[in-house]
Amino acid sequence: MTDDFRLLSPRDLRLELDALYAEYIGCLDEERFEDWPDFFVEDCLYKIVPRENYERGLPLATWLCESRGYLKDRVVAIRKTSVYGPRLIRRMVSAIRILGWQGDVLAARVNYAAFETLPDELTRVFNVGQSHDKLVVVDGRLKFKEKICVFDSMLVPNSLIYPL
Amino acid sequence: MTDDFRLLSPRDLRLELDALYAEYIGCLDEERFEDWPDFFVEDCLYKIVPRENYERGLPLATWLCESRGYLKDRVVAIRKTSVYGPRLIRRMVSAIRILGWQGDVLAARVNYAAFETLPDELTRVFNVGQSHDKLVVVDGRLKFKEKICVFDSMLVPNSLIYPL
Amino acid sequence: MTDDFRLLSPRDLRLELDALYAEYIGCLDEERFEDWPDFFVEDCLYKIVPRENYERGLPLATWLCESRGYLKDRVVAIRKTSVYGPRLIRRMVSAIRILGWQGDVLAARVNYAAFETLPDELTRVFNVGQSHDKLVVVDGRLKFKEKICVFDSMLVPNSLIYPL
Numbered sequence: 001m002t003d004d005f006r007l008l009s010p011r012d013l014r015l016e017l018d019a020l021y022a023e024y025i026g027c028l029d030e031e032r033f034e035d036w037p038d039f040f041v042e043d044c045l046y047k048i049v050p051r052e053n054y055e056r057g058l059p060l061a062t063w064l065c066e067s068r069g070y071l072k073d074r075v076v077a078i079r080k081t082s083v084y085g086p087r088l089i090r091r092m093v094s095a096i097r098i099l100g101w102q103g104d105v106l107a108a109r110v111n112y113a114a115f116e117t118l119p120d121e122l123t124r125v126f127n128v129g130q131s132h133d134k135l136v137v138v139d140g141r142l143k144f145k146e147k148i149c150v151f152d153s154m155l156v157p158n159s160l161i162y163p164l
Numbered sequence: 165m166t167d168d169f170r171l172l173s174p175r176d177l178r179l180e181l182d183a184l185y186a187e188y189i190g191c192l193d194e195e196r197f198e199d200w201p202d203f204f205v206e207d208c209l210y211k212i213v214p215r216e217n218y219e220r221g222l223p224l225a226t227w228l229c230e231s232r233g234y235l236k237d238r239v240v241a242i243r244k245t246s247v248y249g250p251r252l253i254r255r256m257v258s259a260i261r262i263l264g265w266q267g268d269v270l271a272a273r274v275n276y277a278a279f280e281t282l283p284d285e286l287t288r289v290f291n292v293g294q295s296h297d298k299l300v301v302v303d304g305r306l307k308f309k310e311k312i313c314v315f316d317s318m319l320v321p322n323s324l325i326y327p328l
Numbered sequence: 329m330t331d332d333f334r335l336l337s338p339r340d341l342r343l344e345l346d347a348l349y350a351e352y353i354g355c356l357d358e359e360r361f362e363d364w365p366d367f368f369v370e371d372c373l374y375k376i377v378p379r380e381n382y383e384r385g386l387p388l389a390t391w392l393c394e395s396r397g398y399l400k401d402r403v404v405a406i407r408k409t410s411v412y413g414p415r416l417i418r419r420m421v422s423a424i425r426i427l428g429w430q431g432d433v434l435a436a437r438v439n440y441a442a443f444e445t446l447p448d449e450l451t452r453v454f455n456v457g458q459s460h461d462k463l464v465v466v467d468g469r470l471k472f473k474e475k476i477c478v479f480d481s482m483l484v485p486n487s488l489i490y491p492l
Contacts, residue, residue: 123289
């Protein structure tokens with residue numbers, strides 16, 4: 001099946017990515033966190049990192065998950081061990097850019113904005129940035145091998161409870 | 165013509181929805197409110213409802229219009245009877261998800277963000293959420309049979325003058 | 329090559345514009361400003377203008393560049409002569425509307441939102457509006473002949489350093 005995706009025209013590939021990001025966001029916004037690790041391959045890298053650190057090549061990350069197992073641990077933390085107040089996050093994506101295939105790996109970038117709503121407060125901008133993604137085809141589906149959310153702030157959000 | 169839409173590939177259907185939401189937003193952002201009811205079928209349901217109420221199945225809605233006639237009444241209210249200060253609303257959508265056809269009805273979801281600008285004030289986030297939509301084909305066009313804007317707040321915006 | 333674009337189906341043309349806006353945004357967000365003028369033809373018009381002025385036909389613009397040379401001057405100003413503090417801008421687009429071809433010129437509109445992050449501050453909404461665009465095909469690529477960013481505010485942003 002890998003070949004099928006690699007043979008897609010740029011336009012069709014764009015539509016596949018558009019659908020994938022929509023499903024990804026839907027999973028997170030609807031708080032179906034248990035389904036979230038399934039968007040990744042087992043041997044994956046997921047990071048949330050300030051843009052300054054990313055551009056300078058500094059290793060410090062706000063979140064760092066080095067396999068799908070880590071992602072599952074995160075979900076357990078969200079559901080069971082983390083202590084935090086209720087909040088709603090709404091995510092938007094825009095400007096999908098297909099950088100191309102390198103072997104079996106598709107590189108893409110997408111801008112994102114996340115909005116946070118706390119109880120009895122107005123919605124505010126929570127975190128914006130660009131996701132640097134690498135995808136591979138597994139069982140006929142595009143999955144993330146790498147997803148690095150590079151956010152536009154030197155401040156670490158004090159409430160990064162849920163994934164981006 | 166119904167069959168034409170139902171026979172569309174998921175990719176083509178995605179593009180049709182993308183175009184439809186763009187036209188819908190353009191109509192509202194440009195304040196062509198008289199054209200707004202024409203995006204709906206006569207026997208329609210349009211609601212704006214807080215997410216908490218929606219998820220708990222509570223009936224209370226911030227806006228409730230149970231037919232296209234109600235939508236037209238809303239437009240009359242906006243144009244003639246409501247008292248409110250000038251404001252500009254800018255809407256964005258993202259993450260269109262096609263849930264599929266059930267008979268003649270297409271279910272879809274889309275995230276939205278609305279930004280409000282009052283005179284001599286900075287633009288701010290006004291309302292974000294997800295629209296739960298059901299569409300049917302009438303005269304070769306997709307129209308809303310149901311559009312429920314579920315917003316991420318327990319606060320009712322104090323100035324929900326225009327549709328979302 | 330002009331004919332190729334003009335013969336595209338509305339769906340394919342939508343995907344071409346989607347890709348173009350993504351590249352345009354990527355160029356600006358990643359601060360590759362030297363590449364920015366190349367999105368325009370030599371004889372172009374680029375404006376940033378408050379919506380009220382635009383709708384009333386008032387000539388006053390916040391930015392006015394009447395050729396690609398002016399755009400290059402802007403880039404020189406950003407890189408060398410302007411005095412301003414560091415900031416990050418993240419742009420999103422949504423709701424691409426294709427108004428159609430008039431001769432060789434394609435008219436389109438797209439909503440945009442720009443978010444600004446200053447050092448040690450939270451990200452905030454910077455500027456939202458709609459871009460009124462006219463495009464032509466040059467060497468097999470769509471380029472802007474006219475791009476007018478009509479923003480939803482009567483306040484001129486006090487820090488419009490980078491293009492939109």
